[in-house]
Amino acid sequence: MKKASKVFYITFALIILTVAFGVIAPETFESASGSIRNYINTAFGWYYLMIMGILMIFVGIIIVSPYGKIRLGKDSDRPEFSTFSWISMLFSAGMGIGLVFYGASEPLSHFAVQPPTAEPGTDAAFKESLQRTYFHWGIHIWTMYGMVALSLAFFQFRKGEPALISSTLKPIFGDKMNGPLGTLVDVLAVFATVFGVATSLGFGAAQINGGIAYLFGAPQEYWVQMIIIGVVTILFIISAWSGLNKGIKYLSNINMIVAVVLLVLVLILGPTLLILNMFTETFGEYIQNLISMSFTSAPLDAENRSWLDGWTIFYWAWWISWAPFVSMFIARISKGRTIREFLTGVVIAPTIFGSIWFATFGTTAINLQKSGIDLTAFPTEQTLFAMFNELPFGFVMSIIAILLVSTFFITSADSATFVLGMQSTRGSLLPSNQIKILWGVAQSMIAAILLSVGGLAAVQNTIIIAALPFSFVIILMLFALVKALNLELQMMKK
Template identity: 80%
Template structure:
């Protein structure tokens, strides 16, 4: 523990206090955090919409500008990981479990339960459901992750700064970032990471349990979910101990292979032509309506405004709360790439793959719903398995899905322990195994304890509340990044 920083001890204490609050006063905890979430959604929706849109615009500006030629590292550095392994790790750290958990259920919900503007159950709701799902999981999200990760990677590898959120703010605040102000920024980042990942682990355990219940009739009970968390914790601690170049890399590649196999099975065994035609049209509409979607706040439409608060504003806050973890991990595995290559890879590849994933799974689920089989009667964690049961090889695909959630579960937790170790050891790029294992066990305990008292909703609310102050940190990071990039270009010698 000699290498642990004060960020480690402060955040650990805050995590314990928050968990104790959730355990001993769960109803008060959920009510308080729910009120904070509602306040943020009502009063800061315009802010989140504007922020996410501006971040996307800035990514485009950087890609086409002279900044794009700058390398994340020395000019002689080259990528540490192959492009395929790099992309695989982006998904493992980013949205892996979410793609499986919501792949069928979110488009189905937009179609049959709560459409944005169309009438439920109509063809218009079918198309709109897919387009809104692309929007929530697409280019805005990855542009935000890409820009924050770029800031971290630039200062780490080009400027030799510690791998800390606070280090990226030195162009603005200077040495103050090495004192209490910097500690505050890093504590906020670690706190958001712990609870963000804990919530993801909780969802993963619930879906694995839901699949096993649907297929084999195992108990759908909190104690069984705790058993799942315990087993997976042992596996990802082993992976974390083996290091970045072994455990995370190999498991991430495995994730992508499993995900592609499952996607191909759904495409081939599902309504193939419908999926391909719908993806072509709805993705085109999504791109065509990108500007209007980005700034849609429905100020005079109370019903649509409520939908935006429940979905879009929630998602924007949710993804921002994940930014410290996901962006720091993306930065860590991206040394040696040019800024242009980095941003194009981070933003476009996951957006295209994720959108096609939702087109395949969402179209299949909605087509099944339209055939007269009510999938909305199942819990969210069982929607996917209920859909598979109506398809050829459904049992095999369900087993694949459970395996995929499990491997995503392991790599998400594994990469999170790596990032938490970096952030709580003064930015070390190779945190000690002791610190990583301690954080791994801690985040699993948080997930297990809060699952057992039904506190996952309150945890979601908590990190959404944490996203608001961190969004201000993000703005400062972007300002500092542009200041540093401008200085870098001015210092570069003109080419002859």
């Protein structure tokens, strides 16, 4: 593979060593990685809250500043994809399986199992559960993805740099980014991407298996999940082979349509008026309390602090670990848009749709829980199907949900293979099919191996640990971007 870079070979070796550790000594791997993760959550929780809060404020400033008129590309460039396809693709890459996997289960958990501050099962817990779910899946994620993607897109399309994380740091480090330091940054990005996506593939296979088991009584076993991963692997490799303008774009559009159909069905067949009222009030309270929630670290409240460590701090680290993959994909599909158009679309559209989704599925699940149907008795991968079972046309909605998880599964994986191909071929915007296929097979094999030894929790720990050093890279990217944007404005004025 002449086009493969050093990043490809170094990362592949590290991945093999990590997976081997997980297979040979799974309990030791999970215990060690869990201890490090817990230490990071405790010692750096305040840091994660600060960086995500500052990124949110920073994006607002960029949108209204003179930087907003700068185009991601030449001044004559225009968007490569329609707004609908663009939003569908960034939405599929950025949320994907998680939206279906946690749509009912997270609000339900915050309501019935462990609310942040309210008493479980109360009206206060009901409202708080939705606010916190919007918080974990809303503005903060997308401002972080948006800023990293903006930096990548600006340097790729405006300055002609390779599509690499290391390229965005050249205003600070110069040509040092062409050497070992740049390789280190890119290896970290590829490593986080591979394990982040492999974990999602494991979750997706588990939920598809859970749905089939719930509906048809099929065994919920490892070999069934392997068949699911095998079939989906073939499909997403075909999609990745066909490129952005065919497979990935069309599948993302299908995702969006299927997601909207399922959302509308639940909204109509569920407690419609309650959903609309709960969304209106809780989304308003989410916006109203956004700043205070962003910087709440509960230093004097041990119970609330424990909740923050297990949920908010975990999510912030999780999303940061996904930033190399999601942001690079968003950057790749955003050529020709102005910075203002880009950031506004990336932040607002997914936040609103995601909040409506969680309000609809969360309110429906909580309403059933309050009526005496204990949905918490089901494992997370079956909560959604148990909820559908209590609604009219529940079987039909369950089939649609399995289809949606499958298409999200495919689009997340093929987007990742495309990005991994870019990162391991010196930033090529059109990586070879050979490289993409190799990464696609590697991701599926990692997911399969880790499912076989019950190692998904350990992999979650691993990528959260990787998120800490990458968060420092994000900070450097911001400084480099501001420096480059200032120079760009000066040049435009001449």
